[in-house]
Amino acid sequence: MASSITRTLQRVWTWNRNPRALTALAATARFGARTYGVEPEPLTKSPFDSNIIRILRNEVDYQQEYAPPHQPETKFNSFTVEERRGEQVVTLKGKFGECEDLRIEATMFDGCEHVPACGDDSSGVNVRLHLSLIVDISKGEGENELEFVCSAWPEGLNVEKVYLLRRGRMAARPYIGPDFRDLSAKVQDKFYEYLDSRGVNDELAVFLHEYMMNKDRIELLRWMDSLKSFVER
Missing domain, CATH: 3.10.280.10 (Mitochondrial glycoprotein)
Structure with a gap:
């Protein structure tokens, strides 16, 4: 029993010395295990998709520069x-x-x-x-x-x-x-x-x-x- 009380006091002392730990604990207690307010990681394209996008962009630029269509009659x-x-x-x-x-x-x-x-x-x-x-x-x-x-x-x-x-x-x-x-x-x-x-x-x-x-x-x-x-x- 005494050892359990001692471990609890040690954790409280550590959190009091570390405000960030207390903030994280409060957020976890309030909202559960999920973390809110964090920006999602941007989706990254695979090399294959990136290559397709680059080729299409270059082809569109080429067609518009060297064979541009005009307004239809x-x-x-x-x-x-x-x-x-x-x-x-x-x-x-x-x-x-x-x-x-x-x-x-x-x-x-x-x-x-x-x-x-x-x-x-x-x-x-x-x-x-x-x-x-x-x-x-x-x-x-x-x-x-x-x-x-x-x-x-x-x-x-x-x-x-x-x-x-x-x-x-x-x-x-x-x-x-x-x-x-x-x-x-x-x-x-x-x-x-x-x-x-x-x-x-x-x-x-x-x-x-x-x-x-x-x-x-x-x-x-x-x-x-x-x-x-x-x-x-």
Whole structure:
């Protein structure tokens, strides 16, 4: 018993000589064994994560410095261009005359073909990028729509299909017409004139290729920046 009292007195004497020990004891008695008010240790990234972040940051800086995108166009001739952020589609809307509404949906580049290179490097090849267009021409709510499926190449526009659509009352298996190339040359020419008068022509194809080149850079930068932000968290 005496030895127990002696050990207790020794601890009290030690704590009285050491105020920090008393403070720690009081905090423990009040809050339990947990320690409060201590800043958490910052999370450290693994070497692998740090390397990914560094590479992505360098790539974003490089793209912004050497191939910076510009602000997307909002108008082209009579069309209003609606940028679809984060999507692979852009929409153009316009009117022709008093009653026709035009709506064009163009994809980002969805294909290519290789062609022989011209000039001195005749042994090489060039790549022609391709994008697809759907052109809808309507005349009033609930009326029929004429729809053209087109291919846009860097220098021009080709019509692939022509449909006459009856929105909301299509047959289960409608006849959609022949392949456009199976039509006579005269009919094909008239359809190209029809589209050209409405601004759907080679000039539009050239614009869309330039637009999509810029959009491709914008979306790439957004994608890399989002990846970097995710790894950094």
